[in-house]
Amino acid sequence: MTAAPGRDEEDDILSLRHHLVNWLFTPLYLLLLFSTVTGYIAALKLSNQPYDLVLTERARLMASRFDLIPEAEPVTEADLVPEDAEHLSFTLFDAGNRPLLGNASLPRPRPIDFAATGPLLRNTSLAGEKVRVLTLHFRTTRRTPGTEYVLVMAEPVKDRLFLGRSILGNIVIPQFIFILIAGLAVWLGLKRGFEPLERLRRAVARRRSDDLSPLDEAMAPGEVRPLIREVNALIERLKAMMDQQRRFVANAAHQLRTPFAGLRAQAELARRAEAPPGVHAALDGICEGADRCSRLVNQLLTLARNEPEARAEEGLTDLDLNRIAQETTMDWVPEAVRKDIDLGFEGAVGELPLRGYDGALRDLIGNLLDNAIRYTSPGGRVTLRTGPGPWLRVEDNGPGIAPEERTKVFDRFYRVAGSGQPGSGLGLAIVHEVAQRHHARIAVEAGEGGKGTVFRVDFNVGGR
Numbered sequence: 001m002t003a004a005p006g007r008d009e010e011d012d013i014l015s016l017r018h019h020l021v022n023w024l025f026t027p028l029y030l031l032l033l034f035s036t037v038t039g040y041i042a043a044l045k046l047s048n049q050p051y052d053l054v055l056t057e058r059a060r061l062m063a064s065r066f067d068l069i070p071e072a073e074p075v076t077e078a079d080l081v082p083e084d085a086e087h088l089s090f091t092l093f094d095a096g097n098r099p100l101l102g103n104a105s106l107p108r109p110r111p112i113d114f115a116a117t118g119p120l121l122r123n124t125s126l127a128g129e130k131v132r133v134l135t136l137h138f139r140t141t142r143r144t145p146g147t148e149y150v151l152v153m154a155e156p157v158k159d160r161l162f163l164g165r166s167i168l169g170n171i172v173i174p175q176f177i178f179i180l181i182a183g184l185a186v187w188l189g190l191k192r193g194f195e196p197l198e199r200l201r202r203a204v205a206r207r208r209s210d211d212l213s214p215l216d217e218a219m220a221p222g223e224v225r226p227l228i229r230e231v232n233a234l235i236e237r238l239k240a241m242m243d244q245q246r247r248f249v250a251n252a253a254h255q256l257r258t259p260f261a262g263l264r265a266q267a268e269l270a271r272r273a274e275a276p277p278g279v280h281a282a283l284d285g286i287c288e289g290a291d292r293c294s295r296l297v298n299q300l301l302t303l304a305r306n307e308p309e310a311r312a313e314e315g316l317t318d319l320d321l322n323r324i325a326q327e328t329t330m331d332w333v334p335e336a337v338r339k340d341i342d343l344g345f346e347g348a349v350g351e352l353p354l355r356g357y358d359g360a361l362r363d364l365i366g367n368l369l370d371n372a373i374r375y376t377s378p379g380g381r382v383t384l385r386t387g388p389g390p391w392l393r394v395e396d397n398g399p400g401i402a403p404e405e406r407t408k409v410f411d412r413f414y415r416v417a418g419s420g421q422p423g424s425g426l427g428l429a430i431v432h433e434v435a436q437r438h439h440a441r442i443a444v445e446a447g448e449g450g451k452g453t454v455f456r457v458d459f460n461v462g463g464r
Protein backbone atom coordinates (compact mmCIF):
# COMPACT_ATOMS: atom_id res chain seq x y z
CA MET A 1 0.00 0.00 0.00
CA THR A 2 1.41 3.36 -0.93
CA ALA A 3 0.48 6.42 1.02
CA ALA A 4 0.29 9.84 -0.60
CA PRO A 5 3.56 11.69 0.05
CA GLY A 6 3.38 13.83 3.18
CA ARG A 7 4.52 17.44 3.24
CA ASP A 8 7.91 16.60 4.70
CA GLU A 9 8.41 13.92 2.10
CA GLU A 10 7.42 16.32 -0.68
CA ASP A 11 9.77 18.95 0.72
CA ASP A 12 12.50 16.36 0.65
CA ILE A 13 11.85 15.44 -2.98
CA LEU A 14 12.08 19.09 -3.97
CA SER A 15 14.97 19.82 -1.64
CA LEU A 16 18.09 21.30 -3.15
CA ARG A 17 20.17 19.40 -0.66
CA HIS A 18 18.57 16.18 -1.81
CA HIS A 19 19.36 17.02 -5.44
CA LEU A 20 22.93 18.03 -4.72
CA VAL A 21 23.66 14.96 -2.65
CA ASN A 22 22.05 12.72 -5.27
CA TRP A 23 23.91 14.25 -8.17
CA LEU A 24 27.19 14.26 -6.31
CA PHE A 25 27.13 10.89 -4.64
CA THR A 26 25.50 8.72 -7.28
CA PRO A 27 28.40 9.33 -9.73
CA LEU A 28 30.89 9.03 -6.88
CA TYR A 29 29.54 5.64 -5.85
CA LEU A 30 29.37 4.47 -9.48
CA LEU A 31 32.98 5.57 -9.80
CA LEU A 32 33.88 3.60 -6.69
CA LEU A 33 32.15 0.53 -8.12
CA PHE A 34 33.95 0.93 -11.45
CA SER A 35 37.32 1.42 -9.78
CA THR A 36 36.70 -1.64 -7.58
CA VAL A 37 36.00 -3.82 -10.62
CA THR A 38 38.95 -2.51 -12.65
CA GLY A 39 41.10 -2.61 -9.52
CA TYR A 40 40.16 -6.24 -8.97
CA ILE A 41 41.13 -7.19 -12.52
CA ALA A 42 44.39 -5.24 -12.26
CA ALA A 43 45.17 -6.72 -8.84
CA LEU A 44 44.68 -10.27 -10.12
CA LYS A 45 46.91 -9.57 -13.11
CA LEU A 46 49.56 -8.01 -10.90
CA SER A 47 49.49 -10.83 -8.41
CA ASN A 48 49.76 -13.44 -11.23
CA GLN A 49 52.95 -12.01 -12.67
CA PRO A 50 55.45 -12.82 -9.88
CA TYR A 51 53.91 -16.24 -9.26
CA ASP A 52 54.04 -17.09 -12.96
CA LEU A 53 57.67 -15.99 -13.13
CA VAL A 54 58.64 -18.23 -10.21
CA LEU A 55 56.65 -21.14 -11.64
CA THR A 56 58.38 -20.77 -15.01
CA GLU A 57 61.82 -20.60 -13.38
CA ARG A 58 61.13 -23.71 -11.39
CA ALA A 59 59.95 -25.58 -14.49
CA ARG A 60 63.10 -24.55 -16.33
CA LEU A 61 65.21 -25.67 -13.37
CA MET A 62 63.49 -29.06 -13.27
CA ALA A 63 63.96 -29.50 -17.04
CA SER A 64 67.67 -28.68 -16.80
CA ARG A 65 68.10 -30.99 -13.78
CA PHE A 66 66.47 -33.76 -15.75
CA ASP A 67 68.78 -33.07 -18.67
CA LEU A 68 71.86 -33.30 -16.41
CA ILE A 69 71.12 -36.85 -15.20
CA PRO A 70 72.91 -39.40 -17.45
CA GLU A 71 70.62 -41.65 -19.44
CA ALA A 72 71.83 -44.78 -17.71
CA GLU A 73 70.81 -43.55 -14.27
CA PRO A 74 67.25 -43.85 -13.06
CA VAL A 75 65.50 -40.56 -12.35
CA THR A 76 63.34 -40.10 -9.28
CA GLU A 77 60.94 -37.27 -8.40
CA ALA A 78 63.25 -36.10 -5.64
CA ASP A 79 66.01 -35.48 -8.17
CA LEU A 80 63.89 -32.96 -9.96
CA VAL A 81 61.81 -31.11 -7.35
CA PRO A 82 63.59 -28.00 -6.00
CA GLU A 83 63.93 -27.94 -2.22
CA ASP A 84 61.51 -25.08 -1.65
CA ALA A 85 58.81 -26.40 -3.98
CA GLU A 86 57.50 -29.58 -2.40
CA HIS A 87 53.97 -28.38 -2.80
CA LEU A 88 54.29 -28.33 -6.57
CA SER A 89 52.58 -31.07 -8.54
CA PHE A 90 54.26 -32.11 -11.75
CA THR A 91 54.27 -34.85 -14.36
CA LEU A 92 56.83 -35.33 -17.09
CA PHE A 93 55.54 -36.65 -20.38
CA ASP A 94 57.62 -38.07 -23.23
CA ALA A 95 57.13 -37.34 -26.91
CA GLY A 96 54.56 -40.12 -27.11
CA ASN A 97 52.46 -38.31 -24.49
CA ARG A 98 53.17 -41.02 -21.90
CA PRO A 99 53.75 -39.96 -18.30
CA LEU A 100 57.32 -40.82 -17.35
CA LEU A 101 57.41 -39.62 -13.79
CA GLY A 102 55.73 -37.16 -11.48
CA ASN A 103 54.03 -36.71 -8.13
CA ALA A 104 50.52 -36.19 -9.46
CA SER A 105 48.39 -37.24 -12.34
CA LEU A 106 48.09 -34.01 -14.24
CA PRO A 107 46.23 -33.60 -17.53
CA ARG A 108 48.08 -34.82 -20.59
CA PRO A 109 49.69 -32.12 -22.71
CA ARG A 110 47.69 -30.93 -25.70
CA PRO A 111 49.17 -30.88 -29.22
CA ILE A 112 49.59 -27.15 -28.84
CA ASP A 113 51.87 -27.77 -25.83
CA PHE A 114 54.15 -29.92 -27.98
CA ALA A 115 54.25 -27.27 -30.69
CA ALA A 116 55.14 -24.44 -28.27
CA THR A 117 58.72 -23.23 -27.99
CA GLY A 118 58.32 -21.67 -24.53
CA PRO A 119 56.23 -22.20 -21.42
CA LEU A 120 52.41 -21.97 -21.67
CA LEU A 121 50.25 -20.96 -18.70
CA ARG A 122 46.52 -21.41 -18.16
CA ASN A 123 43.93 -21.63 -15.38
CA THR A 124 41.92 -24.78 -14.89
CA SER A 125 40.53 -26.85 -12.08
CA LEU A 126 41.77 -30.14 -10.80
CA ALA A 127 39.74 -32.25 -8.41
CA GLY A 128 37.54 -29.28 -7.60
CA GLU A 129 40.44 -26.94 -6.92
CA LYS A 130 41.38 -23.98 -9.06
CA VAL A 131 44.94 -24.33 -10.30
CA ARG A 132 47.41 -22.56 -12.56
CA VAL A 133 48.89 -25.06 -15.02
CA LEU A 134 52.19 -24.58 -16.80
CA THR A 135 53.37 -26.71 -19.71
CA LEU A 136 57.00 -26.52 -20.80
CA HIS A 137 58.06 -28.21 -24.01
CA PHE A 138 61.80 -28.82 -24.11
CA ARG A 139 64.48 -30.84 -25.89
CA THR A 140 67.36 -32.47 -24.08
CA THR A 141 70.88 -31.52 -25.03
CA ARG A 142 72.88 -34.04 -22.98
CA ARG A 143 70.61 -36.89 -22.00
CA THR A 144 69.91 -38.50 -25.38
CA PRO A 145 70.25 -35.17 -27.11
CA GLY A 146 67.29 -33.95 -29.12
CA THR A 147 64.57 -35.98 -27.33
CA GLU A 148 61.33 -34.03 -26.73
CA TYR A 149 59.54 -33.85 -23.42
CA VAL A 150 56.70 -31.86 -21.95
CA LEU A 151 56.76 -30.97 -18.28
CA VAL A 152 53.32 -30.18 -16.81
CA MET A 153 53.19 -28.34 -13.48
CA ALA A 154 50.22 -27.22 -11.42
CA GLU A 155 50.01 -24.78 -8.56
CA PRO A 156 46.86 -23.84 -6.55
CA VAL A 157 45.72 -20.28 -7.26
CA LYS A 158 44.61 -19.49 -3.70
CA ASP A 159 47.85 -17.76 -2.79
CA ARG A 160 47.57 -15.56 -5.85
CA LEU A 161 43.94 -14.76 -5.01
CA PHE A 162 44.95 -13.83 -1.50
CA LEU A 163 47.62 -11.47 -2.81
CA GLY A 164 45.18 -10.05 -5.37
CA ARG A 165 42.59 -9.36 -2.70
CA SER A 166 45.02 -7.71 -0.37
CA ILE A 167 46.20 -5.45 -3.24
CA LEU A 168 42.51 -4.68 -3.94
CA GLY A 169 41.88 -3.96 -0.26
CA ASN A 170 44.75 -1.52 -0.27
CA ILE A 171 43.19 0.32 -3.20
CA VAL A 172 39.50 0.20 -2.33
CA ILE A 173 39.49 0.82 1.43
CA PRO A 174 41.36 4.16 1.21
CA GLN A 175 39.08 5.13 -1.68
CA PHE A 176 36.01 4.29 0.36
CA ILE A 177 37.30 6.27 3.33
CA PHE A 178 38.10 9.14 0.99
CA ILE A 179 34.54 9.16 -0.36
CA LEU A 180 33.11 9.00 3.17
CA ILE A 181 35.22 11.98 4.22
CA ALA A 182 34.29 13.83 1.02
CA GLY A 183 30.62 13.06 1.74
CA LEU A 184 30.91 14.37 5.27
CA ALA A 185 32.66 17.52 4.06
CA VAL A 186 30.01 18.09 1.39
CA TRP A 187 27.22 17.51 3.93
CA LEU A 188 28.72 19.95 6.39
CA GLY A 189 29.36 22.45 3.60
CA LEU A 190 25.75 22.20 2.46
CA LYS A 191 24.50 22.58 6.01
CA ARG A 192 26.54 25.74 6.45
CA GLY A 193 25.57 26.98 3.02
CA PHE A 194 21.88 26.55 3.82
CA GLU A 195 22.09 28.27 7.19
CA PRO A 196 21.21 31.74 5.83
CA LEU A 197 18.13 30.23 4.18
CA GLU A 198 17.15 28.60 7.45
CA ARG A 199 17.57 31.95 9.24
CA LEU A 200 15.40 33.58 6.61
CA ARG A 201 12.75 30.87 7.07
CA ARG A 202 12.73 31.45 10.82
CA ALA A 203 12.42 35.21 10.31
CA VAL A 204 9.43 34.67 8.00
CA ALA A 205 7.85 32.17 10.40
CA ARG A 206 8.19 34.63 13.29
CA ARG A 207 6.37 37.38 11.39
CA ARG A 208 3.03 38.61 12.54
CA SER A 209 0.24 37.93 10.11
CA ASP A 210 -0.23 41.65 9.44
CA ASP A 211 3.46 42.36 8.86
CA LEU A 212 3.81 43.15 5.17
CA SER A 213 7.26 44.73 5.32
CA PRO A 214 9.76 43.48 2.71
CA LEU A 215 12.07 40.56 3.51
CA ASP A 216 15.68 41.41 4.19
CA GLU A 217 17.60 40.55 1.01
CA ALA A 218 20.92 40.61 2.85
CA MET A 219 19.87 37.56 4.86
CA ALA A 220 19.70 35.34 1.78
CA PRO A 221 22.60 33.78 -0.15
CA GLY A 222 23.35 35.43 -3.50
CA GLU A 223 21.57 32.73 -5.52
CA VAL A 224 18.32 33.26 -3.63
CA ARG A 225 18.33 37.06 -3.69
CA PRO A 226 16.51 37.37 -7.03
CA LEU A 227 13.76 35.19 -5.55
CA ILE A 228 13.57 37.36 -2.43
CA ARG A 229 13.39 40.43 -4.66
CA GLU A 230 10.44 38.91 -6.52
CA VAL A 231 8.73 37.92 -3.24
CA ASN A 232 9.20 41.49 -2.01
CA ALA A 233 7.70 42.83 -5.22
CA LEU A 234 4.76 40.49 -4.71
CA ILE A 235 4.34 41.65 -1.10
CA GLU A 236 4.39 45.22 -2.36
CA ARG A 237 1.68 44.49 -4.93
CA LEU A 238 -0.36 42.65 -2.31
CA LYS A 239 -0.03 45.58 0.06
CA ALA A 240 -1.16 48.01 -2.64
CA MET A 241 -4.12 45.78 -3.45
CA MET A 242 -5.14 45.46 0.20
CA ASP A 243 -4.72 49.15 0.64
CA GLN A 244 -6.95 49.80 -2.34
CA GLN A 245 -9.55 47.40 -0.98
CA ARG A 246 -9.43 48.97 2.47
CA ARG A 247 -9.80 52.46 0.97
CA PHE A 248 -12.71 51.24 -1.10
CA VAL A 249 -14.54 49.85 1.97
CA ALA A 250 -13.78 53.01 3.96
CA ASN A 251 -14.95 55.26 1.12
CA ALA A 252 -18.08 53.22 0.53
CA ALA A 253 -18.90 53.31 4.26
CA HIS A 254 -18.25 57.02 4.33
CA GLN A 255 -20.48 57.63 1.31
CA LEU A 256 -23.27 55.53 2.82
CA ARG A 257 -23.31 57.41 6.08
CA THR A 258 -25.16 60.51 4.84
CA PRO A 259 -27.87 58.69 2.87
CA PHE A 260 -28.62 56.43 5.88
CA ALA A 261 -28.79 59.41 8.21
CA GLY A 262 -31.09 61.17 5.69
CA LEU A 263 -33.26 58.06 5.41
CA ARG A 264 -33.66 57.89 9.15
CA ALA A 265 -34.47 61.61 9.42
CA GLN A 266 -37.11 61.33 6.68
CA ALA A 267 -38.70 58.25 8.26
CA GLU A 268 -38.73 60.03 11.63
CA LEU A 269 -40.49 63.01 10.06
CA ALA A 270 -43.05 60.81 8.35
CA ARG A 271 -43.71 58.99 11.63
CA ARG A 272 -44.76 62.25 13.28
CA ALA A 273 -47.30 63.05 10.57
CA GLU A 274 -50.86 61.67 10.38
CA ALA A 275 -50.88 58.37 8.57
CA PRO A 276 -53.26 55.50 7.84
CA PRO A 277 -53.04 52.53 10.27
CA GLY A 278 -50.12 50.18 9.64
CA VAL A 279 -47.94 52.87 8.10
CA HIS A 280 -46.44 53.79 11.47
CA ALA A 281 -45.32 50.23 12.07
CA ALA A 282 -43.68 50.20 8.62
CA LEU A 283 -41.96 53.50 9.37
CA ASP A 284 -40.69 52.07 12.69
CA GLY A 285 -39.20 49.19 10.72
CA ILE A 286 -37.54 51.63 8.32
CA CYS A 287 -36.08 53.62 11.26
CA GLU A 288 -34.73 50.46 12.86
CA GLY A 289 -33.25 49.27 9.58
CA ALA A 290 -31.65 52.67 8.97
CA ASP A 291 -30.17 52.54 12.52
CA ARG A 292 -28.67 49.12 11.90
CA CYS A 293 -27.24 50.25 8.60
CA SER A 294 -25.72 53.35 10.22
CA ARG A 295 -24.19 51.19 12.95
CA LEU A 296 -22.73 48.78 10.41
CA VAL A 297 -21.31 51.64 8.36
CA ASN A 298 -19.76 53.16 11.49
CA GLN A 299 -18.28 49.79 12.47
CA LEU A 300 -16.76 49.41 9.00
CA LEU A 301 -15.22 52.86 9.30
CA THR A 302 -13.86 52.13 12.78
CA LEU A 303 -12.39 48.86 11.54
CA ALA A 304 -10.80 50.55 8.53
CA ARG A 305 -9.30 53.24 10.78
CA ASN A 306 -7.67 50.66 13.04
CA GLU A 307 -6.30 48.35 10.35
CA PRO A 308 -2.50 48.11 10.30
CA GLU A 309 -2.13 49.85 6.92
CA ALA A 310 -4.25 52.81 8.03
CA ARG A 311 -2.93 53.19 11.56
CA ALA A 312 -1.75 56.76 11.82
CA GLU A 313 0.69 57.69 14.55
CA GLU A 314 -1.06 61.01 15.18
CA GLY A 315 -3.49 60.88 18.03
CA LEU A 316 -1.11 58.84 20.16
CA THR A 317 -1.23 60.51 23.58
CA ASP A 318 -0.64 59.85 27.26
CA LEU A 319 -3.95 58.72 28.65
CA ASP A 320 -5.55 57.50 31.83
CA LEU A 321 -7.13 54.12 31.11
CA ASN A 322 -9.12 54.30 34.34
CA ARG A 323 -10.87 57.48 33.27
CA ILE A 324 -11.61 56.22 29.74
CA ALA A 325 -13.02 52.96 31.15
CA GLN A 326 -15.19 54.81 33.64
CA GLU A 327 -16.54 57.26 31.07
CA THR A 328 -17.29 54.50 28.57
CA THR A 329 -19.11 52.51 31.27
CA MET A 330 -21.22 55.59 31.96
CA ASP A 331 -22.12 55.80 28.26
CA TRP A 332 -23.53 52.26 28.48
CA VAL A 333 -25.58 52.75 31.64
CA PRO A 334 -28.79 53.73 29.79
CA GLU A 335 -28.61 50.59 27.64
CA ALA A 336 -27.91 48.42 30.72
CA VAL A 337 -30.87 49.97 32.55
CA ARG A 338 -33.09 49.40 29.54
CA LYS A 339 -32.10 45.73 29.55
CA ASP A 340 -32.21 45.41 33.35
CA ILE A 341 -28.53 44.56 33.60
CA ASP A 342 -26.53 45.43 36.67
CA LEU A 343 -23.59 47.26 35.05
CA GLY A 344 -20.72 47.98 37.42
CA PHE A 345 -17.29 49.58 37.25
CA GLU A 346 -14.52 48.53 39.62
CA GLY A 347 -11.56 50.64 38.71
CA ALA A 348 -8.06 50.68 40.16
CA VAL A 349 -7.25 53.39 42.66
CA GLY A 350 -5.68 56.43 41.00
CA GLU A 351 -4.64 56.86 37.40
CA LEU A 352 -3.66 54.09 34.99
CA PRO A 353 -1.26 55.84 32.63
CA LEU A 354 -1.18 54.43 29.11
CA ARG A 355 0.17 55.70 25.82
CA GLY A 356 -2.58 55.09 23.30
CA TYR A 357 -5.41 56.31 21.11
CA ASP A 358 -8.37 57.70 23.01
CA GLY A 359 -11.12 57.08 20.44
CA ALA A 360 -9.87 53.59 19.59
CA LEU A 361 -9.75 52.56 23.26
CA ARG A 362 -13.34 53.79 23.74
CA ASP A 363 -14.34 51.68 20.71
CA LEU A 364 -12.62 48.65 22.27
CA ILE A 365 -14.29 49.01 25.66
CA GLY A 366 -17.61 49.99 24.09
CA ASN A 367 -17.74 46.88 21.95
CA LEU A 368 -16.89 44.60 24.88
CA LEU A 369 -19.60 46.23 27.02
CA ASP A 370 -22.08 46.14 24.12
CA ASN A 371 -21.54 42.38 23.77
CA ALA A 372 -21.69 41.69 27.49
CA ILE A 373 -24.95 43.64 27.86
CA ARG A 374 -26.43 42.27 24.64
CA TYR A 375 -25.76 38.57 25.23
CA THR A 376 -26.52 38.52 28.97
CA SER A 377 -30.18 37.94 29.84
CA PRO A 378 -32.11 40.59 31.77
CA GLY A 379 -31.33 40.49 35.47
CA GLY A 380 -27.72 39.60 34.71
CA ARG A 381 -24.54 41.31 35.81
CA VAL A 382 -21.74 42.97 33.81
CA THR A 383 -18.61 44.37 35.45
CA LEU A 384 -15.71 46.29 34.00
CA ARG A 385 -12.54 46.13 36.08
CA THR A 386 -9.19 47.80 35.56
CA GLY A 387 -5.85 47.32 37.21
CA PRO A 388 -2.21 48.38 37.08
CA GLY A 389 -0.21 47.10 34.13
CA PRO A 390 -2.56 48.37 32.96
CA TRP A 391 -5.16 45.73 32.25
CA LEU A 392 -8.91 45.71 31.88
CA ARG A 393 -11.49 42.97 32.19
CA VAL A 394 -15.11 42.82 31.09
CA GLU A 395 -16.96 40.10 32.96
CA ASP A 396 -20.54 38.94 32.58
CA ASN A 397 -22.66 36.08 33.83
CA GLY A 398 -24.27 35.45 30.44
CA PRO A 399 -24.29 32.28 28.32
CA GLY A 400 -20.51 32.21 27.81
CA ILE A 401 -18.57 31.36 24.62
CA ALA A 402 -17.72 27.71 23.85
CA PRO A 403 -13.93 27.06 23.93
CA GLU A 404 -13.83 26.09 20.25
CA GLU A 405 -15.45 29.44 19.31
CA ARG A 406 -13.13 31.62 21.36
CA THR A 407 -10.59 32.35 18.62
CA LYS A 408 -13.16 32.48 15.82
CA VAL A 409 -15.26 35.23 17.43
CA PHE A 410 -12.49 37.73 16.58
CA ASP A 411 -12.90 37.03 12.85
CA ARG A 412 -14.76 39.59 10.79
CA PHE A 413 -18.46 38.87 10.34
CA TYR A 414 -18.22 35.77 12.50
CA ARG A 415 -21.21 35.26 14.79
CA VAL A 416 -22.02 32.34 17.04
CA ALA A 417 -25.24 30.82 15.74
CA GLY A 418 -28.34 30.91 17.92
CA SER A 419 -27.69 34.01 20.05
CA GLY A 420 -31.01 35.49 18.89
CA GLN A 421 -29.54 39.00 18.94
CA PRO A 422 -29.03 41.36 16.01
CA GLY A 423 -25.48 42.20 15.00
CA SER A 424 -23.04 41.85 12.15
CA GLY A 425 -20.03 40.14 13.76
CA LEU A 426 -17.69 43.12 13.52
CA GLY A 427 -17.53 44.17 17.20
CA LEU A 428 -14.78 41.79 18.30
CA ALA A 429 -12.87 42.28 15.02
CA ILE A 430 -12.65 45.98 15.99
CA VAL A 431 -11.58 45.00 19.53
CA HIS A 432 -8.85 42.81 18.04
CA GLU A 433 -7.50 45.52 15.71
CA VAL A 434 -7.48 48.13 18.48
CA ALA A 435 -5.69 45.73 20.85
CA GLN A 436 -3.09 45.03 18.12
CA ARG A 437 -2.67 48.71 17.52
CA HIS A 438 -1.81 49.09 21.22
CA HIS A 439 0.37 45.96 21.20
CA ALA A 440 -1.97 44.57 23.83
CA ARG A 441 -2.77 40.93 24.44
CA ILE A 442 -6.38 39.87 24.43
CA ALA A 443 -7.82 36.66 25.86
CA VAL A 444 -11.28 35.17 26.33
CA GLU A 445 -12.11 32.75 29.09
CA ALA A 446 -15.05 31.47 31.04
CA GLY A 447 -16.15 33.43 34.09
CA GLU A 448 -16.12 32.30 37.69
CA GLY A 449 -17.36 28.77 38.16
CA GLY A 450 -17.22 28.21 34.40
CA LYS A 451 -20.22 30.51 33.87
CA GLY A 452 -20.32 33.66 31.77
CA THR A 453 -17.48 35.25 29.85
CA VAL A 454 -14.38 37.25 30.74
CA PHE A 455 -12.57 39.34 28.13
CA ARG A 456 -9.13 40.27 29.38
CA VAL A 457 -6.94 42.94 27.72
CA ASP A 458 -3.35 43.31 28.95
CA PHE A 459 -1.39 46.34 27.84
CA ASN A 460 2.40 46.69 27.89
CA VAL A 461 3.02 42.94 27.67
CA GLY A 462 6.02 43.39 25.42
CA GLY A 463 4.17 42.30 22.27
CA ARG A 464 5.80 45.17 20.41
Ligand SMILES: Nc1ncnc2c1ncn2[C@@H]1O[C@H](COP(=O)(O)OP(=O)(O)OP(=O)(O)O)[C@@H](O)[C@H]1O
Pocket residue numbers: 299367371372375376396398399400401409410414415416417419422423424425426427428429453
Ligand atom coordinates in the same frame (compact mmCIF):
# COMPACT_ATOMS: atom_id res chain seq x y z
N1 LIG B 1 -19.99 38.52 26.24
C1 LIG B 1 -20.38 37.59 25.38
N2 LIG B 1 -21.15 36.54 25.78
C2 LIG B 1 -21.56 35.61 24.92
N3 LIG B 1 -21.28 35.60 23.62
C3 LIG B 1 -20.53 36.59 23.14
C4 LIG B 1 -20.05 37.64 23.98
N4 LIG B 1 -19.31 38.49 23.24
C5 LIG B 1 -19.35 38.01 21.98
N5 LIG B 1 -20.08 36.88 21.91
C6 LIG B 1 -20.30 36.06 20.72
O1 LIG B 1 -19.33 36.38 19.78
C7 LIG B 1 -19.93 36.71 18.52
C8 LIG B 1 -19.10 37.79 17.84
O2 LIG B 1 -19.18 39.01 18.55
P1 LIG B 1 -19.02 40.37 17.78
O3 LIG B 1 -19.08 41.46 18.78
O4 LIG B 1 -17.81 40.29 16.94
O5 LIG B 1 -20.24 40.40 16.80
P2 LIG B 1 -21.77 40.67 17.13
O6 LIG B 1 -21.91 41.12 18.52
O7 LIG B 1 -22.49 39.44 16.74
O8 LIG B 1 -22.11 41.81 16.11
P3 LIG B 1 -21.69 43.35 16.21
O9 LIG B 1 -20.86 43.50 17.43
O10 LIG B 1 -20.96 43.59 14.96
O11 LIG B 1 -22.96 44.07 16.26
C9 LIG B 1 -21.29 37.16 18.87
O12 LIG B 1 -22.17 36.87 17.80
C10 LIG B 1 -21.64 36.35 20.10
O13 LIG B 1 -22.22 35.15 19.75
Ligand SMILES: [Mg+2]
Pocket residue numbers: 367370371423426427428
Ligand atom coordinates in the same frame (compact mmCIF):
# COMPACT_ATOMS: atom_id res chain seq x y z
MG1 LIG C 1 -20.74 42.76 19.29
